[in-house]
Amino acid sequence: MSRKNRVPLADRVARAAEAALVAQHFVSAIDVLTGIGWLDPGAAERWRRGQIDCLEEVVQIDAPRISKAIRLFGSWATAKELLPSPTAYVGRTPDRPTLRFSRSGNPAIENSYRTHWVSPELSEKKRARLAETASRPPELVVIQPLNTAWICHRCGGSGDLLMMETPGPACLRCVGLDDLTYLPAGDALLTRRAKSKSSRHAVVVRFSRTRGRYERQGLLVEPQALADAPQAT
Template sequence: MNADNRSKLNDRVIRAAEAALAAQKYVSSIDVLVGIGWLDPGLLKRWQQGQIGYLEEGIQTNQSRISEAMKLFRSWATAKGLRPSETHYVARTPSRQTLQFSKSGDPAIEKLYRTHWISSELSEKEREKLAEKASRAPELVVIQPLNDEWTCHRCHGRGRLLMMEEAGPACLGCAGLGDLEFLPAGDTLLTRRAKAKSSRYAVVVRFSRTRGRYERQGLLVEPAAVQAAQRELDR
């Protein structure tokens, strides 16, 4: 890469990193890749859902340019005095498998991708809280389809709810969530307590044609958690 192109790329990286840092008090490799337009948010979502083998597979440029951009990003973060914090990335699937960033899967490269850079203006306690939040496993998402014209790619059955996997929709039984109970939205206190008591849960969403987006319908939680939460509220 010649000096002029490197300078232009450096400017793009810095703009993307500064924007992310201002918005959330930390910045990650993903923030930069999305910010400079090399990583499509839709493709990122598929990777987060375990539907893509490794993130670099979806980055819209060659390996040498990715490496250069990441070097520029780390140089900027170090010069700015940001604090590195390694973050654990897991898929939005019941298996919670660790997500892979690079084609090689090399531990050193994976660590560079996983590292978040946190604002030095935050207190130690604030930095720890932010790092903990970033490493928290993402919520599982289950879809309430608008119609029943779908088939589980594993057992070829159907149901009222489904989870999207790389190979297609899966029924809750095949996805390992068939034992959970649906708790409709509406009773905030019951929902909060049941969620806290359930070792496993998933958010149920349904697509709204009028609003053009998925909207939350309730939670899937363990039946025992619902019963325990209800007993507490009945006292």
């Protein structure tokens, strides 16, 4: 594409932001960076899992252009009279670390990433519900490996289930989830009851070579929660 035919960055940001706003009634910096093609969703997911130190490491453009896009997004949101909603971003790991967006860690930059912009057309109740959902910690994900000959990078052990970390796979004992009980998928009501009663849980997935994606196999829940679930009303 010739230089004169390139779409201005401001227009690309506006289009990506508008599409996200229409789809979900709010829009974030991550939505914009993904929408303009600078951030791969898979890389963003690895960041959420704690496998990447900061989000900007995987944004496929230089720092000045990232900063410009974020500024343009903020200006667009203000012009549209959207309502700012500070949002918590924590990792998809048992220790729930606060995720870092920028290389610098500058509080103002971090805040610009964490701010979701919400449609003013929503009622106060719906805006509160959106904010609560967005700030909810993501579910922990445990993998049922296809190859059972794997080794925990922390202790050298193994097992039927693992959690991926930056250096490699880790066993459930090392990540502090070995006290949980496995509940296979199949009984939706039992799963829902056990999950609601368990203060900690993790989704168990297994890679499907046929479909080329990870699929849910069940849930890890606290033993007492599973024991109490059948009696729930």
